[in-house]
Amino acid sequence: MQKMNKIKRLYYKLLQQYGTQQSWWPIIWNSDKTFEIAIGSILTQNTTFISVIKSLNNLKELNLITPQNILNIDIDILKTAIKPSGFLNQKANYIINFTNFYIKLNGKIPTRDELLKIKGVGEETADSILLFGYNQPSMKVDAYTKRIFLQYGLINQNAKYKDIKALIENNLTTNYKIYQEFHALLVEHGKTLSKKIV
DNA sequence: AGCCAGGCTACCG
DNA sequence: CGGTAGCATGGC
Numbered sequence: 153m154q155k156m157n158k159i160k161r162l163y164y165k166l167l168q169q170y171g172t173q174q175s176w177w178p179i180i181w182n183s184d185k186t187f188e189i190a191i192g193s194i195l196t197q198n199t200t201f202i203s204v205i206k207s208l209n210n211l212k213e214l215n216l217i218t219p220q221n222i223l224n225i226d227i228d229i230l231k232t233a234i235k236p237s238g239f240l241n242q243k244a245n246y247i248i249n250f251t252n253f254y255i256k257l258n259g260k261i262p263t264r265d266e267l268l269k270i271k272g273v274g275e276e277t278a279d280s281i282l283l284f285g286y287n288q289p290s291m292k293v294d295a296y297t298k299r300i301f302l303q304y305g306l307i308n309q310n311a312k313y314k315d316i317k318a319l320i321e322n323n324l325t326t327n328y329k330i331y332q333e334f335h336a337l338l339v340e341h342g343k344t345l346s347k348k349i350v
Numbered sequence: 351a352g353c354c355a356g357g358c359t360a361c362c363g
Numbered sequence: 364c365g366g367t368a369g370c371a372t373g374g375c
Contacts, residue, residue: 197357203373204356238372242358274358294356310365339356 158306159323163330166337173336177284180208181217187254188217189285193277194246199237206236219251246272261286275313283335289328291320292335296342303345 156164178201181188188208195204210233211217216225230247231240249270253262267278279292293316301307307316324330 193356196355198355198370199357199372200355200374202355206373236372238355239357239370240372242370246358272358276357280356292356296356335356342356 157323158304159320162300162304162306163324163334163337166341167333170337170340173333173340176332176336176339178205180205181212184218186285187219190250190254190281191217191247193280193285194243194250194272195234195237196280197239197243197277199239203237207234210234210236219255222247222251223255242272246270249273261288264290275317279317283328283331287328289321289326289331291317291324291331293317293320294335294339296345297335297338299345300338300342 177189177192179185179188191211192204192208195207208217214221214225214229214233216222216230216233222230227244227248231244234240234243234247237243249272253266253270262282264278264282267273267281268275273281276292276294279290282288282290283292293313297320298307298311298316301311301316301319302309307319311319320331320334324334
């Protein structure tokens, strides 16, 4: 076998252990997947995805997984719908902020910098939207990623988001499917690790 | 019964 | 710049 860098080795090791994680991001509504994934990316901030699913189901029942309807509805109804995933006051506004931006895009793919200007969209959420919502090869780094990389000695404690992102992007083939797969695998593996060491 | 979850903003020094 | 309190809820 060809000589691989450590990131690639980890990728294939996890792939062998857990198998492919295709369609790892669950789709509830499936009409505007990009929009749905973006809203899910905001809702998932510092929350378990189980809670996000509940919120997305609430939104679906209210027919709110559509940009126009979200902007037309009373914000208190939006807050009630997303309550299961926590931080309802700020996330409701974050969702509205993103929705306004999304409508103005008119189908265009946003840049990462444009996304980062939205209040409520930080680095991880921006990458999540690009990678899973738009199928763009922009690696998403999360707490699991950092934890696992620390454990394998691939980074040190003070590595920052952009450092880890660059490390991965420089060592894997630039391909959104591979990035999606890798992230999903890291989450699956991360969930099996017992304690938070970051 | 406290800690953590698929973070971000605002504000501090 | 780096560090951190606050944000809200639910699961274990």
